[in-house]
Amino acid sequence: MKKVFSIVLSFLLASTGPLAGSFAVSAAGNPFDEQRPYPQAVTEDFETKTLPESVAVNGARLSVDQTNRGISSGSLLVTPSSGSHSVYVLFGAKSGIQYQMSLLTKDINLSNVRVKIWSKMESGTYSSQEVIMNTKAAPDGWKKITGSFSGESGSVGIGYLEFFSVSTSVYFLDEILITPEFDSTVVKEGNLVQYSSFDTQEEINNLSYNKRAVTISVGEGAAGTKGSLHVVANGRTWANVSQDADLRVGRKYKVSFWAKANDETTEGLVIQLAIDRSRRTDPAAPLYAQPSDSQHPTIQSTWTKHEFIYQCTAATTDVGLPTIYFRVGNKATDVLDYCVDELVIEEVPNSYEVDVNTQFYGDSFENSAVILSVNGYLNSVGAWYRILAPYGNGFVIVKSGFLNNGETVKYYSPESVEGTYKAEYVAVDAWGLAGSAKEVYLSNSQFDEKEIIRANYDTSIWVDEMETLDATVTYQGGEASRNVLASIALYDDDGKLLSINNTQETVQAQRTSEIKLSIANDLLAEKSKVFLWDAQSFAPVRAAKEFTKTIYDEIIYVDPENGINSSKAPGTFHEPFKTMAHGRTKARSLMNDAIQSDSALNLCIVMMPGVYAGFDFTKVNTPCADNVSITYTSFKPGEAVVSEGKQVTEFTLYNSEKNIYQANIRNLGTVALNSRQIYVNGVRAVRARSEGKLENCVNLGKGGVGVTTTDTSLLDYKKINELELVFYENWTNPRFVVESASFDEETQLVTLKLNESLWNIRMNGGNTVPTVPEYYENAFELLDEGGEFYIDKTFGKLYYIPRDYEDMSTAEVVIPCDESLMSITGTAEEPMKNITFDGISFEHTTWTAPNASGFADGQNNGGSTATTSGFIPGAIELTNVHNVNFYNCKISKIGQTAVKMLEAVQNCDFVGNEIYDTSGGAIFVGDATWQHARAPKEEKYYQINNNVTDNYIHDISVEFRAGAAITAAFPKHMNICNNEVYSTAYSSVHTGWGWGSKAESGTVNLNINNNYLHKILNTIMFDGGAIYTLGHTGGSLDNLNEMCGNYCYDIGNMFGVLYPDEGSSYWLLDNNVVDQTQHPVWKGKGSSNVAARWTHIHINTINNIVYGDNNYSTTAEKLNNGTDIQYQDPHVYPNADWPEEAQKIIAQSGVREPYRDNFDFGLQEVYFPAEFKMEVGDTISLSYIPTTSKMVRYDISNVAKAFKSDNPDIVSVNANGELTAHSSGTTKIKVAFMDNEVERTFEGTVVVP
Incomplete structure (x- = not known):
């Protein structure tokens, strides 16, 4: 970028010649060298002690003086040597452009002053024009001169400003500013095609x-x-x-x-x-x-x-x-x-304006600093800027200059930043055109220090057999410590208080306390409440948590750890079954009896804490009828775990130099030997991989099958036929297993041959044709970093390098041993129905199909392996189901898509669940390629009345990165609302199919509302959005589908935050908030530089999209090439200093009560200063700010951490995060945090002069 700027816009750059403070008139009378660059804008504020080289004088002496206004650092002191003298400022006016000029003076009689603009003409002579001055006095003795002028016709952009005076007294000048006004003229008038009539x-x-x-x-x-x-x-x-x-x-x-x-x-x-x-x-x-x-x-x-x-x-x-x-x-x-x-x-006249995206905010780590950053927009290359501090009733310039796109400037105030700072800027583009002068005010960057309070009962059910009713309050303190009074109370059926227990706790600021509550059970009690009050004022600090006694017709208890291993056990609270098989046998008998007698039965199987194997549901093992229902619930939320993982034990040190451990897994079965995942203390490990691309890699294209590289070390890999090459191609993430490696003596190239069938699928993939792999994985020879593993399936060995915070003598290592946790399979004619899962944890699967030859994926994780085709399977798969529900469950450590609901899915709720750490997508409702999916005529095929609401979905598609978090095919009357989706590689919501086809669609009354979607498209994957829709819907202008009330923050890549793609129709977009301050520019795979768009309609097949008048965004950048689009710009707040209306949308987005209590949203982001500056010999503690949901500070006092310096010879870091500078240079400090079974890594830069 800087290279282009210096070539194309050299005449805009600040000059750096030898004439500062002196006078050397050229042959034409110009005090400056005509060969140097001439800026089209001037921002001279004299804030440094060095005299600018773009200022010259005749008949006087110049110096920078410390006389200032407010906290400005200096001004220009003019000491005349004769009565008549001139001060010159380098500046080149362009023909026909209007300019605004201003400057400050002190201690001079303005009646003796003239301001002229000199311009070199095409003839070679110089012409001048006098600026008509307006003067305004300030109470501190300074006077401001303002005026305007136009570049003279025929000027060539070389010249200067002359401040002429006949004064003999010393005086001051400051803040000399010349800014061009927006030039909206066409580049070239008339027809831009030279040969257009084709008449001869x-x-x-x-x-x-x-x-x-x-x-x-x-x-x-x-x-x-x-x-x-x-x-x-x-x-x-x-x-x-x-x-x-x-x-x-x-x-x-x-x-x-x-x-x-x-x-x-x-x-x-x-x-x-x-x-x-x-x-x-x-x-x-x-x-x-x-x-x-x-x-x-x-x-x-x-x-x-x-x-x-x-x-x-x-x-x-x-x-x-x-x-x-x-x-x-x-x-x-x-x-x-x-x-x-x-x-x-x-x-088209007036269709283009030069602008940049700016961020202007206070430094959260230094309260005396403000930061201004500039990023590209359309064809802009940067901006002239000035930072202004409040002074009296106005402002004073404290820093100015030019910022190229992507650059940042920091201003350190001599005192704490108070009042409203502002920045003014003028953008310029690659053609030399300047935009209009704009201003932006300081954004409050302080992170929220709210209290975080969760109240939960310790059990999912409350029955008479329980001796006590227990609850836990998890309380993270806010800005100050607080004494709280916590109570648990019991009430009878009429609401009469039966008993209450209280406890008082001091909650420290920004620290987390756990308050345990317990009360003796009472057979008369029907309802319980947990209260929290401020112990001094007795004001409630949160709404009461309520719990109602559990009522089912029948309850069956299963306890894998303490149950009775007999089908004849009663299956009661005190005498539970040991196995789920025995519990389900009894349930089946009760359900059959109810069906045969046509009597209602509401049945519950209570799963006591422990690990359960996966299970399946069919008509044979689970009778279904409208008069019977069954609920599977965990006695303690999350502690009944359905898992297909097995623990790996007896690790021994295999290689002390590399710290590689090994364990025998031969006896764990074929799936385990082929597993693509292992988990250490609940955290996913990484398949041993390269740090980057293949050396000098070349794609052989359609004429070949594979790639070449100059890396001959691959020839020494013992199992090259297990190596996977991983590609990132727009919205796809294909991977191919190497079949063989060969070496050409003549070219000295290694050829990696891939599976021809899969390779050809992707090589005919249009915009997603493979280029070269971003990295390669699954070889023992690549095992070199903490957290990496390799499985030698021939000898049944698992190799692992522990992370810095892991101890292999105590670590719990689990490997998935199956590809499915649960299936529920009905038919459209005889659906499975009336099954609910509540509070259960599902975890540990893998998907081995890609191991053979790879995975040639396409849109949204649809694709082919050597043995399969279609979308990635689900660990939990439901086919043709009615009223099958998941409430308050946790689904994690999944090797494919987590939950798939297929074919005729009706009246199903997926509410209050947490899904995380999935190789593929999270929740997939409806397969768009099913023969009855698009527009079924018969109700039995409908996908209707389903809800995906109030879920926390995060860290999704961590392996097969093309999968959306939430997918819906062609739903009727569906709500995808109030979810929080965080950290996904592709889109957070993906609906529809069919691209530009106008075939009839069953999608109607689809509401994607009030979701909090952030850190989406967080890799180099692109062509997605926070919300992405595809294909025609069955809506109308009188019955629009909705995309409303969503808060979208930090969408990391192209093409639109709210993205109706090809064929999308009949959507209402209103009351959304889009915040792109973290990613004002999108980079694609790294070489692009596209201004982030709040919405993106790129083709005419997109039609009948209605934009309301109450959207808010940090940018108005858009693309609108659709048909019959009712478009309105959003209300734009570049610094995200939102008005009350937008703040209300943000507050109402995401998970609602009571489901918020389900989730410890955990560590999400860690913010470092832009860079640390240290002197050799300094030792400082690493400074950072951890945050959780909606940028609230998060307590990490009990979170495992590991620190690493890329170059310890420059700066070393110890286990406590203390940095010591040893020598000059620049290095990165990386910090890994392990919280809630997810590892997050962040980094900051340290500069040692």
Whole structure:
């Protein structure tokens, strides 16, 4: 970026010549060297002790003085040596641009002052214009001079400002500012296509084309014109007939032309205007665009006029001009015969403004510092800026200069930052155009120090057999310590208080206390409440938690640890069954009896704490009828664990140098030997992998099957045929297993051969064709980092390197030994029904199908392995189910998608659950490829009345990264509401299918509302959104589907936060809050530079999207190329300093009570300063701010941590996070935190001068 800026905008850069403080008149009278760069904006604030080299003088002496206004650091002291003198400031006015000027003076009589602007003209002479000055006095003796002027016609951008005076007294100047106003003129007026009428052979001879593939001539004209461009293509290659056009990034153009097919072969083919930027100067610019007329997308046998709007909205510094040509058909081998005429491209006036995305905030780590950062927007390259501190009734400049895109400046105040600081900026683009002057006020960056209070009863049920009723309050203190009074009370059926127990606790600020409550059970009690009051004021500190005594017709108890191992056991609270099989046998008998007698039965199986094997449900083992229902509930929430994991024991040290441990797993079965996961103390380990890409990797393309590399060490891998190459390609994440490696002596290249079938699937994948792998994994030779493992399935050995905070003598290591936890299988005619799961933990599965040859994935984790095709399977799969519900469950450590609900899913709730650490997606409702999915005519096939609400879903698709957190196919009357989704590789919500197809859709009354979606698309995966919809719906303008009330924060990659993709229709978007302050620019795979868009409608098949007038965003950046779009801009607050209305939306988003009590949202983010500065010999403690949900500070006093320095020779760090600087240089400090079975790693930069 800096290189492009210096080449393209050298005339905008601040000058650095040898003339500061002196006078050396050039031959033309210019006090500055004409060969140096001349800025188009001036921000001289004299804040440093060094005199700027862009200021000169004649007849006086200049110096920087410490006289200041407010907390400004200095001003320019002028000491005249003669009565008549001038101060010069380097500046080059551009012809026709309007400028605003201002400066401050002190101790000078302004009646003796003149301000002139000098400009070099095209003739070589200099011309001047005097600025008419307006003067305003300030109470501190300073006076402000303001004025405006226009760049003279014929000026070449070289010149200066002259401050002329006849004073002999010493005086001061400060804050000399010149800012250009927004130039909205077109780049070039009229038709931007040079050869457009095609009336003569002479004209069309100027076009470029391949004579082997194309012949061109003058054909009959359209609409009475003299001629047209007649193109005949023989199919040898693309029929491109091209010319240059001045189409600039960011600007909007109206395109029109006439076209006609001359034969039946050509008629009906798509016709587009190709924009080819192969001469781009910035690789972030899109290489091709092929816009077309949505109303007339194909070429017809009669003359038809095509019209459309084209705009390239990529954030890029590209200044290369594209070539344009017509693209008819979709293949290079198409044989064509057609005519085009009257090609006109005109710029839409006032459609482009130069701007940047800014962040301006107080430093949370230093209360005397403010930070300003600039990021690109469209074709901008940076901005002139000035930071202003409050002073009196106004402001004073304390820092100014130029920031390139991606740069940050910090201002250290001599005192604590108080009052409202502001920053003013003027953006410039790669063509040298300047935007309008804008301002942004300081954002309060302090993190919230709210109290976090959870109150829960210790059991999911309350029955008479229990001796006590117990509850636990988990209380994280806020800004100050507090004494709290906690109570548990029992009430009878009439609400009369029977008994109450109280306890008092002191909760420390920002520390977590656990308050235990217990009360003797009472047979008369029917309801209980837990209260929390402030012990001094007796004001409640949270709403009471309520619990009602459990009522079922029958309750069966199963206890795998203390139960009776006999089918004849009574299965009661005091004499439970030992096995689930015995419990389910009794349940089946009771259900059959109820069905046969046609009597109602509401049955419950209580699962006491312990581990249970997975189980399946069919009509045979679980009778279903409308009059019977069964609930499986954990006696203590989360402590009944359905798991297919087995513990690995007896680790021994295998390699002391690398700290590799080994254990024998041969006896754990075939699935374990092929498992892709292991878990250490509940935390997923990492398959041994490389740190980066293959060395000098080249893709062999469609002509070959695999890649080459210069890394010959691969030839020494003992099991190269188990190595996986992992690719990131837009919205897909394919992986391929190496079949063999061979070495070419002549080229010195290693060829890695891959599975031909899977490779060809992806090589024909359009925009997601594999390039080169981002990393490779699953080889013993790659085992070199803490947390990595490798399984040698031949010898049945597991190898592992423990993390710094793990002790292998006490670590619990679990390996999945199955691919399924539970299945419930019915038919559309005979669905499984009336089954509920409450408070159960489900964990530990793997998915071994990719091991053979890989996984050629596509959209949303659909794809193929060597033995399977379709979407990734679920650890829990429900097929044709009615009223099957999951409440308050926890699903984690999953090797595929967590929960899949397939085919006819009706009246099912998935509410109050936590899903995390899944290899694939979280919850998948409806397979869009099912034959009855799209628009079923019979009710038995409906996907209807399902709810996915109040769930906490995080750390999703950590292996197969193309999977969305929540997926819905074609639902009717469905609510995806009040969920919190955090840390996903792809979209958080993905609905629909079918792209631009207008086939009938069953989707109607789909509500995606009030969700809190953050840190979404958190890798280099892209082309998704916080909410992503695909395909036509069955809605109407009178019955819109809803995408409302959502709070979307930190969406990490392209293309839109709220993203209706191809074919999406009939959606209402209103009352949403979009905060992109953490990612104002999206990078794609790393080379892109696209301004984050709050919404993205990229093609005309998207239609009937209605935007309400109450959306809020930190950016108004969008793309709107749809049809019948009722669009309104959001209310924009760049610093996320939200008004009350937006704050209310944020507060109401995410999980509601009482379900919030289910979740310790845990450590989510850790914020470091932009960089630490240390001196050699310094020792400091690492400073960071841990946060949980909605940026509330989080107590990590009991969280395991590990610290690491990339270069201990520069800065070392000990186990307590203390840094010691040893030598000059720059290094990164990395910190790993293990909290709630998830490891999170963050880093900061340390600079030692």
